[in-house]
Amino acid sequence: MQLNYLPTLNSPEDIREFSNEQLHELCDELRAYIIDTITQIGGHLAPTLGVIELTVALHYIYNTPQDKLIWDVGHQGYAHKLLTGRFKDFRTIRKFNGLSGFLKRSESEYDVIGAGHASTSISAALGIAEGRHQNKDDFRVAAIIGDGSMTGGLAFEGINNAGHLGRQLLVILNDNEMSISPNVGAISTYFTRLISNPLYNKIRNEIWDLTGKLPIAKATTRTLIRKVEESLKSLIVPGILFDELGFRYFGPIDGHDLDEILHTLDNIKNIKKPVLLHVLTKKGKGMVSMNVENREYHDDAVKFHAVKPSNKRPYKIEKEVPKTTAPIFQDVFGKLTREIARNRKDTVCVTAAMREGTGLVPYSKEFPDRYYDVGIAEGHGVTFSAGLAAEGIRPIVAIYSTFLQRAFDHIIHDCAIQHLPVIFCMDRSGIAGEDGPTHHGALDISYMRCIQEMIVTAPKNGNEFRHLLYTALNIKDQPISIRYPKASSVEFDENGQAVMLPIGSWEVEQYGTDVAILAVGPMVYTAIDASKQLTSTGLSFEVVNCRFIKPMDTAYLDTLKKKFSTIITLEEGTITGGFGDGVASYLLENGFNGKMKKLGLPDSFVEHGSRDELLSLIGLDVEGVANSIGDFVGEKGIVSV
16 A cells, blocks of 8 residues: 555644545545454454544644543544654554553553543543633644444533533534535535634624623514524534533534545634534445445444454455354353343343344344444433333343443442342443453453442353343342453353352352362363462362352351461452452351462553453463462462473
8 A cells, every 4th residue: 555644644734734635545545444453453443443534633623632622432533643653663553562442541652641431531521621720721632432432321421511611612513414405505514614614703702892892672683683693503414412401512524525624623713612513424435345336334333333353355344253262252142132032022132332242243133122232421311221220120230341331420329329230231240351451351250240239140160140130130129230352252052051159158169178269250260270380389279160250159168267377369450449359258258277369350551452461560460370389389380390
């Protein structure tokens, strides 16, 4: 690929000398380079392809980094990274010790606020705008948010407060779900050009000021002026909601018409109040499958949201089959929910814009009337599920561990206190991989353990996942959580039968006499393998599957403290407040006099990289666990055999 511009760019300042033709060529070059690179190395593809023109226009019109751009989530940020001096490192994106797949303050001064979760940009941008006011600074602030992120309540909380404060702030709504018909699009474009024109706004403001000085009928006159404009807008512009919230609304405009974006941004950049610019884009722009006639971009949006590494070109990408003998936990979940739904008419599944990631696509097609996707609104999804449970429906809520954090209060107030049996299936618990610290499910054991009457569980494999799900459906008056990683389910029998598990029961996987290893989830297998590498210690290791994190198997713990003087806990979650802390507290309060070691995620944020790389880095792979245990029991330098 011939690159004429990207390798030469050190900062956005370089493109501000470009001609209009060069800006268009730069957009084409960005799109081609991102497609070529990401389809080979992997990453989030479709979101950034939809904002190429917008990104170029923003860095051209706005004086970044003095002017501040705040990107929501960060999926949209690849073009932004390339324009801000990170071209040489771009092929390291999402790799261990490489560029982050999201925005990251420590990576660049152009990344004003880091982002990995949705709906945060408007609130953060407003805080920056208010900081500007307090410091008496002079710069522009723009937040770029997708239509999906606008479903989050935080976005509207930010808009509401921004309208109240009235500071200069641009919110760009990147809407990739709408389309403009030719006639309406033309009219709205003309009208946006009209009302965004500086001369129009100057005259409007002067009339507004003049009417304010009228001795009589000031309120009546101003009301009339506002009604005339609103009436005209209401005919062709879907922005009255934002106007009522204190924003000047402009749009919608074509987000791939670079000239129109440049013109509009230049017109509105100096408006001294909150402004919302509505931009219509196509997610995955440039990624039409070549073997499907007349395929729409939206058809590819899910497929190309994030792609696996491949040497094949975009139109030949196929779904990667996991190289394991057992399906991943996400596929097991999809199979089990359908199995349950066929046998129980009172069950439903709820997710928050995570249908594909959680494995619910087959369920949604087989049981469309019993499937609910609430959008990027985790708190609403939890409270909605509480309402379902109050009516005798059994909701199974599938949300990534890291995103369920956002609904913490809802879990407490609407589920636990109400004694409602909502089942929380927390996908991507533990190390999530290349998406990094915003996506690692490090905290769910800690935040679920502290909630009164919450049952907290983790299956060691796919078969036990079935047992825990069916057990959860037999619980009538308590919520329950089930955590599992984005990894192989180790063992799964598609035709297996569910076994009801006693609440709080553990299972001894390997009997021993000297050291007890209490392991959570698939870490059970890590513990077994690590113990086999510790034969040189001459010690006998007992390995326990602690499938119930809360309540614990206190009957076993009572025998444990009498039998063993050395106890190890092992979990793929933060040690602080985790399973090990629960075990330690119980043993201390009940007279244990031996020594204990807690192994888990460190009290620091784990960066991005492959799951295997990160587990090795933090010492939670087999070799790392063996070395930690060996050091603790007095055997140094244990290595893999």
